[in-house]
Amino acid sequence: MSHLSLRLRIFLFFGLIGLGSIAVVLAALLLGYRQLGSPDALSSFVTVGIVAAFGILALATFVWRLFDENVSKPIESLAAQLRVRAESGVETEFDEKAARYLGDLAPAACATSNKLRKAAQATAETVALKTERLERQRAQLLRILSDIPVAVIVATQDDQIVLYDGQAADLMENEAPARLNGSVCDYLDKGTLHATLVRMKDQDHRRGPITIKGKSGAIYSGHIRIFDDDNGYMVMLEPLDPDAARPLVYDFDLFNQTPRADIREAALRDLTFVVFDSETTGLDPQSDAVVQLGAVRIVNRRIITAETFDVLVNPGRPIPAQSTRVHGIDDTMVAHASDFAAVRKSFQTYVGDAVLIAHNAPFDMAFLNRDGAAFHNPVMDTVHLSAIVFGGSAVHTLDALCERLDVDIPDHMRHTALGDAMATAKVFVAMLPILEARGLLTFRQLQAEATKHSRILKVET
Numbered sequence: 001m002s003h004l005s006l007r008l009r010i011f012l013f014f015g016l017i018g019l020g021s022i023a024v025v026l027a028a029l030l031l032g033y034r035q036l037g038s039p040d041a042l043s044s045f046v047t048v049g050i051v052a053a054f055g056i057l058a059l060a061t062f063v064w065r066l067f068d069e070n071v072s073k074p075i076e077s078l079a080a081q082l083r084v085r086a087e088s089g090v091e092t093e094f095d096e097k098a099a100r101y102l103g104d105l106a107p108a109a110c111a112t113s114n115k116l117r118k119a120a121q122a123t124a125e126t127v128a129l130k131t132e133r134l135e136r137q138r139a140q141l142l143r144i145l146s147d148i149p150v151a152v153i154v155a156t157q158d159d160q161i162v163l164y165d166g167q168a169a170d171l172m173e174n175e176a177p178a179r180l181n182g183s184v185c186d187y188l189d190k191g192t193l194h195a196t197l198v199r200m201k202d203q204d205h206r207r208g209p210i211t212i213k214g215k216s217g218a219i220y221s222g223h224i225r226i227f228d229d230d231n232g233y234m235v236m237l238e239p240l241d242p243d244a245a246r247p248l249v250y251d252f253d254l255f256n257q258t259p260r261a262d263i264r265e266a267a268l269r270d271l272t273f274v275v276f277d278s279e280t281t282g283l284d285p286q287s288d289a290v291v292q293l294g295a296v297r298i299v300n301r302r303i304i305t306a307e308t309f310d311v312l313v314n315p316g317r318p319i320p321a322q323s324t325r326v327h328g329i330d331d332t333m334v335a336h337a338s339d340f341a342a343v344r345k346s347f348q349t350y351v352g353d354a355v356l357i358a359h360n361a362p363f364d365m366a367f368l369n370r371d372g373a374a375f376h377n378p379v380m381d382t383v384h385l386s387a388i389v390f391g392g393s394a395v396h397t398l399d400a401l402c403e404r405l406d407v408d409i410p411d412h413m414r415h416t417a418l419g420d421a422m423a424t425a426k427v428f429v430a431m432l433p434i435l436e437a438r439g440l441l442t443f444r445q446l447q448a449e450a451t452k453h454s455r456i457l458k459v460e461t
Helices: 006-036 039-088 105-146 166-173 190-202 252-256 321-327 340-351 361-368 382-390 398-404 417-437 443-451
Strands: 151-156 161-165 207-213 219-226 232-237 248-250 272-280 290-299 302-312 355-358 379-381
Touching (some): 039 105, 272 321, 355 417, 361 379, 379 382, 382 398, 382 417, 382 443
Parallel strands (some): 355 379
Antiparallel strands (some): 151 161, 151 232, 161 248, 207 219, 272 290
């Protein structure tokens, strides 16, 4: 019983009361009929039994509905709000009116949460003061590194990229979409790279020259350095444009990740996610078409804003006026855009082996998997994740989620593919610590819990 939701357990409790009451009434009627000893009274006893049974069931259902609306749902909502405050740091207001029949529970929970928040703020201020100097030094170091006149890629010993600068991003984009936690071998020749690393280790050299071919056939030259602890290496190549911007994209925590062959057993925090959304000519995946596809990557629970996908698509048909009023895309905007087959191929390269995330994912996946194409990536739906966090009775629209989790969607970005994808990504990142706090640490555990809410398939967006 402990694995069942509170509302379901209470429903079963009232169901047991109703069935038990009916059983007691029927037993009493049977005993009275036997004591009366009159066969002619059987129909009367049966009538009384039927009326009593339906009356008890109606009363039990009525009381359960009152209890569900005024006790079960408010408790479920209150618990979800406490989780959000505790794990995501979102300061949403408690809905004390909805919990008005719970006595002092909601005010007490609010007071406790506020006290913990003040204590956390005091601790955070102390930590911030002590780390301010380190942050200044870190920012200065990043500025210095950003001015190094080479394209820099830092990778683990398993070739997973943990850092690249703007020059390297230009070089990588020449081969494939730039991806943090992607493989260096997605851009540069694997054989040459590994042969160079092996030769350097055999000769006990930590730094050496390298000339390597990209996947496109382009030739790059520069140097490669192996870290002293053999935990990874750095590739430094001649940039395509020495005067281009040089922002850094990095996450050194990736050095500490342990790759798993089975994604189902991987920890959620170690997975790479691609959160995407599509804008279409209509709501029927069989007859309508995509006009815009947008996505953003999440690595190590962090949204990588430098790695977005935002492409207009020529649907090969006129865009209805009612659809244009929603997403703002008209025929003139897509007249010279690529068709969906070409955009989908580019998107598959961008996604790689990441887990796909979408809000109301069956709708978007139906468009992606049309015409014989198939994405074999694992897929998660933020509608199901919302049901896990906030309960099945809550509203699970993207707007409702953003309001609960204090995520702002600028008006000009709402109902654009990239804008909705970014909002969904922020919602997902905010829910991740809540899911982990509930013991859902691996992808397998999250999938198993999500299947319990599979009935929630269609929501308003």
